[in-house]
Amino acid sequence: MLHPDEAWSRIAALCVPRGEEWIARRAARGRVLARALTATVDVPAADVSAMDGYALTGPVRAGESRPVAAMIPAGAAPGYRLEPPAVVRIMTGAPVPLGADRVIPVEATDGGRETVVFHAQAGPGDHIRRRGEILAAGAPLLPAGALLTPGALSLLATHGLAELPVVRAPGVAVLTTGDEVVPPETVPAPGQLRDSHTDFLLAAGASLGLSFTSLGIAPDRVEVLREKVREGLRADVLLLCGGVSMGELDLVEGVFADLGCTIHFDAVAIQPGKPFVFATHAGGLVFGLPGNPASVMVSFQLFVRPALRRLMGFSDGWWSAALHGVLTRPVPAAGPRDRFSAAEVEARDGVLHVTPYPPKGSHDLAAYAHGTGLVRRRAGTPPGEVGGPCEVLVL
Numbered sequence: 001m002l003h004p005d006e007a008w009s010r011i012a013a014l015c016v017p018r019g020e021e022w023i024a025r026r027a028a029r030g031r032v033l034a035r036a037l038t039a040t041v042d043v044p045a046a047d048v049s050a051m052d053g054y055a056l057t058g059p060v061r062a063g064e065s066r067p068v069a070a071m072i073p074a075g076a077a078p079g080y081r082l083e084p085p086a087v088v089r090i091m092t093g094a095p096v097p098l099g100a101d102r103v104i105p106v107e108a109t110d111g112g113r114e115t116v117v118f119h120a121q122a123g124p125g126d127h128i129r130r131r132g133e134i135l136a137a138g139a140p141l142l143p144a145g146a147l148l149t150p151g152a153l154s155l156l157a158t159h160g161l162a163e164l165p166v167v168r169a170p171g172v173a174v175l176t177t178g179d180e181v182v183p184p185e186t187v188p189a190p191g192q193l194r195d196s197h198t199d200f201l202l203a204a205g206a207s208l209g210l211s212f213t214s215l216g217i218a219p220d221r222v223e224v225l226r227e228k229v230r231e232g233l234r235a236d237v238l239l240l241c242g243g244v245s246m247g248e249l250d251l252v253e254g255v256f257a258d259l260g261c262t263i264h265f266d267a268v269a270i271q272p273g274k275p276f277v278f279a280t281h282a283g284g285l286v287f288g289l290p291g292n293p294a295s296v297m298v299s300f301q302l303f304v305r306p307a308l309r310r311l312m313g314f315s316d317g318w319w320s321a322a323l324h325g326v327l328t329r330p331v332p333a334a335g336p337r338d339r340f341s342a343a344e345v346e347a348r349d350g351v352l353h354v355t356p357y358p359p360k361g362s363h364d365l366a367a368y369a370h371g372t373g374l375v376r377r378r379a380g381t382p383p384g385e386v387g388g389p390c391e392v393l394v395l
Contacts, residue, residue, distance in 0.1 A: 001267040001274070004302065004338060008318035010264050011278055011303060014285065015310035018236065021168045025156055028148045030209050031166040032313030037141040040159040042132035046078045047096040050127045054109060054116055055100035056087040065117045072097065087116060096128055103127035145313065167313030170236035170284070174201045175215040175228055177242040177252065178291060183217065196365060197241040197289075197296050204300055208308055212239070226255050233259060236284040236311070239304065242291035245275040252288050253277060261286055269337040269379065273299040293365040298340050301374060301395060322376065325352035325392045331384040334377040342371030345394050354392050371395070 002010075020034035049055065056066065069086035078095035082088055088097050096103070101124050108120035135141065141159065142152060148164070156164065176197045184194045198214050205212035213235065218228040220243065229252075232238035243252040244266065256263060261279040266288075268276045272295040277288030285307070289299045306316035331341055342364075343356040356375050357367035376391045377384060384390055 001269050002265050003269050004318065007265060007268045008303060011307050012310060014280055015307045017167045017311055017313050019168045020165045022163045022165055025153055025162055025164055028164050028166055029150060029153060031148050033142055033144055033146040033148060034165040034167050036144045039135040039137050039139045039141045042137050043135040043158065044129050044131055046131050048129050049090045049092055049094050049096055049103045050129050051103055051105040052092050053090060053103045053105040053127065054087045055082065055090045055096050055103050057082060057084045057099050057101055059121060060118045062119055062121065065115050068112065068114055068116055169210055170308060170311045172205060172210055172212045172237045172239060173215055173232040173235035174198055174212050175218055175232050175240045177218045177220065177225060177240065179220045181217050196293050200297060201239055210308065220251060222251055222255065225251055226258060229255050230259055233281055233283055238286045239289065241289045241296055244277045244288040244290060256286060271337045271339045274337065294368050297368045298374065322391050322393045323352055325354035325390050327384050327386055327388050327390050328353050328355045330386055331356045331375060331377055333383045334379050334381050336379055338379050339377040341375045342367040343373045343375045343392060344371060345373035345392055352392060354390050
């Protein structure tokens with residue numbers, strides 16, 4: 001049984017992005033850029049006005065009037081030539097006429113349309129944005145590894161980049177096991193349980209921008225399970241729920257071994273979620289999650305989610321995003337394993353107030369369904385009291 005830090009270390013060492021793919025810019029929010037991009041055009045594309053005002057040549061005295069020869073709106077083609085002493089009324093973003101060397105804002109004038117009176121002066125270059133002063137064509141735009149935020153995508157749109165090279169998203173297959181498990185739409189017979197794992201994992205994948213493929217439910221029969229796992233191994237990542245403990249019908253590890261998987265570990269010192277298989281094969285990664293609902297949720301959030309994000313080009317750790325909070329309800333002491341409890345997390349006055357749900361066991365789906373965080377109590381630590389500090393991973 002591995003300490004969670006060691007378990008994560010072994011997982012992270014094998015989570016290497018697998019190439020790149022090109023996707024539409026408008027579908028790329030939240031993805032990681034796979035290669036550096038350069039500017040395709042000068043920004044701005046011409047000398048343009050930074051203000052609504054008047055473009056002119058040379059200095060002007062306060063109180064001086066000048067004739068207005070034309071009006072240049074934003075979007076006009078460059079090339080208009082100014083003939084002094086005339087001036088040109090100009091809009092923000094409009095190309096500065098040839099011969100003009102400054103712009104005086106409309107607020108510093110009487111706003112005239114045929115003749116304008118100036119109330120203030122301007123120096124050479126005032127209120128003019130020079131061609132390429134923000135970015136010159138060929139200059140670095142975004143580096144490889146950049147997160148494609150809304151702001152980044154807006155920048156790329158100004159350079160006409162319709163498709164972008166991003167770190168390839170892993171294909172993920174989901175398989176639930178157990179003779180007692182039936183689809184959610186089925187009325188369970190005595191002793192049967194509706195499958196909650198698949199819906200959780202599909203939704204968790206969607207929250208990462210990934211589309212998981214469900215392989216359904218496999219019974220506790222080696223031949224059927226082997227074929228389902230074989231199908232799942234075609235994906236970059238297989239997530240399997242159930243059958244990874246020490247019972248007579250916990251068949252998963254044996255099937256993994258039969259199909260040539262290398263098993264790196266099969267237990268982690270956490271509660272809930274101790275039974276946890278991490279394996280690899282020539283095509284990718286395999287995670288064998290426990291069968292209890294709370295254990296599936298905790299194991300996914302702690303290890304599978306950051307692993308998938310690493311495959312997508314991020315650099316997540318298993319506990320690196322945890323924050324410090326203050327308990328509003330006590331938590332039990334931790335035994336020989338790190339204990340994780342579902343909790344409600346609320347930020348007030350710059351402090352995270354953390355309200356753990358009273359633990360009822362690894363079958364307690366309701367607490368984890370309502371929780372917005374996971375509270376960690378490290379192995380061997382005493383109970384956490386109200387008002388005391390805690391570590392919490394906000395979900």
